[in-house]
Amino acid sequence: MINFNAKLYDNFTMSERLALGIAALGRNDEAELIRLVQTCPQKVYTCTDAYYTDRMQIVSLFATQLASSIQFIYNKIIACELLIFAFNAFANYEDRILFFLELEPKANDIPELKPIYSAGQNELQESLKFGQLSLERFKEAFYANIADLKAIHQAFLEFCKHVEVNGEHMLAFIDLKGLCDGIQEYLDCDIEANQKLLEKAKEKFLRSWNKQVGEAINH
Numbered sequence: 001m002i003n004f005n006a007k008l009y010d011n012f013t014m015s016e017r018l019a020l021g022i023a024a025l026g027r028n029d030e031a032e033l034i035r036l037v038q039t040c041p042q043k044v045y046t047c048t049d050a051y052y053t054d055r056m057q058i059v060s061l062f063a064t065q066l067a068s069s070i071q072f073i074y075n076k077i078i079a080c081e082l083l084i085f086a087f088n089a090f091a092n093y094e095d096r097i098l099f100f101l102e103l104e105p106k107a108n109d110i111p112e113l114k115p116i117y118s119a120g121q122n123e124l125q126e127s128l129k130f131g132q133l134s135l136e137r138f139k140e141a142f143y144a145n146i147a148d149l150k151a152i153h154q155a156f157l158e159f160c161k162h163v164e165v166n167g168e169h170m171l172a173f174i175d176l177k178g179l180c181d182g183i184q185e186y187l188d189c190d191i192e193a194n195q196k197l198l199e200k201a202k203e204k205f206l207r208s209w210n211k212q213v214g215e216a217i218n219h
Contacts, residue, residue, distance in 0.1 A: 009039035058212050059165055060173070062205065066156050067174040073149045074180040080142035087135040146186050150193035155201035163209060 012020065017036055024032035047053075160167030177183060 063170040077145045083138045147194040151198035159205035
């Protein structure tokens with residue numbers, strides 16, 4: 001074992017000790033790190049009860065993470081809504097063109113025009129089919145995202161109730177309605193929450209809570 005000067009280590013300033021610790025990390029010198037900890041001056045502190053401060057920090061962190069997740073889903077809902085509106089307008093526009101093409105008398109009067117009108121009608125019909133299919137898919141995604149939004153929101157509220165925290169107060173803290181203008185309309189609609197996601201999210205909240213609270217207690 002290599003001997004070291006304990007008195008020298010006792011006299012390091014905190015800045016010197018920090019610099020030596022970082023250097024030891026850089027060269028993966030575990031023995032030096034242990035010496036620096038063992039010779040570090042001991043202090044006694046008085047602080048706010050950790051039961052309060054630790055849990056306050058953990059719940060605040062959860063609420064911030066929730067805001068990010070909800071905002072992501074909310075943005076997908078808005079995107080789907082805009083696409084649904086656009087495809088509806090597109091379908092109505094093409095449907096009107098097709099209607100006029102079918103009524104166009106010149107196609108019946110001039111034989112040379114018949115193939116052109118026929119091809120135009122076929123292309124529009126195919127385009128309308130594609131538009132209708134896309135519209136249905138965007139509607140499905142729209143409803144699915146609302147179900148996911150309600151699931152995450154409800155999971156957080158149920159988690160808060162389990163740990164005896166007022167979930168609505170936490171949502172007010174992160175200003176959810178300010179971040180996602182009009183979100184209440186989606187939360188209040190008749191679409192049911194995604195139950196599978198709800199249970200999974202709630203379980204994840206509780207598992208993470210137990211882990212972080214346990215680590216806070218151990219420290």
